[in-house]
Amino acid sequence: MELRKLTKGDYDILNAMENVVDGIARMYGEYTEVVLHSLDINSPSVLKIANGHVTDREAGAPITNLALLKLKDGKDVSDSYMTKSSTGKTLRSITTIVRNPKGKAIGLLCINVDMDAPMQSFLKTMFPLDCNGESSNSPETFAKDIDETVTSTIDVVRSEVLDNPSISPSKRNREVVTKLHELGIFKYKNSILLAAKILGVSRDTVYLYLREMDTK
Structure with missing residues (x-):
């Protein structure tokens, strides 16, 4: 698979993925580096990186030789693999090829986890704490x-x-309906009956x- 010059449309796709980089990094914490590479033949380099301290890199750094080898493997999602950073850290990594609508490879999304990080510190990043130092759990239904x-x-x-004492009992149902309306829930079928x-x-x-x- 050869590198080629990327189009504006290709870069639009890659630029739209920058939030994905930040989202993955925020989910897994400071010991997980997430990197978005451009495969533009004129500048095959890092477009976006989160937690770059893991490998001491920043945006603009050149694509690695191993990333290019994973590209030539032909797998859109590589198997996870172990490697060493230039500073000697042991990394567990995975590489995903980003393609445009024509199926052409335009970028790589790489995740590198620092396996030398202290286990207690690594686990702590997986359990975000609220302002009281307690684990913050938000209800979510996987419907x-x-x-x-x-x-x-x-x-x-x-x-x-119901948990808000400032809302009088006589106004609670109205307040629930108001909040549901603001969330757009009543656009869905059967929502009013439910x-x-x-x-x-x-x-x-x-x-x-x-x-x-x-009418307001």
């Missing part, structure tokens, strides 16, 4: 269908409203709350 997603969202919003059932009110009551919001 099998949209009804389950809608139902779980209604349940979460309802719990938040909300009415969970809140213990009639469908007409939910419609009334929605109409009142539309």
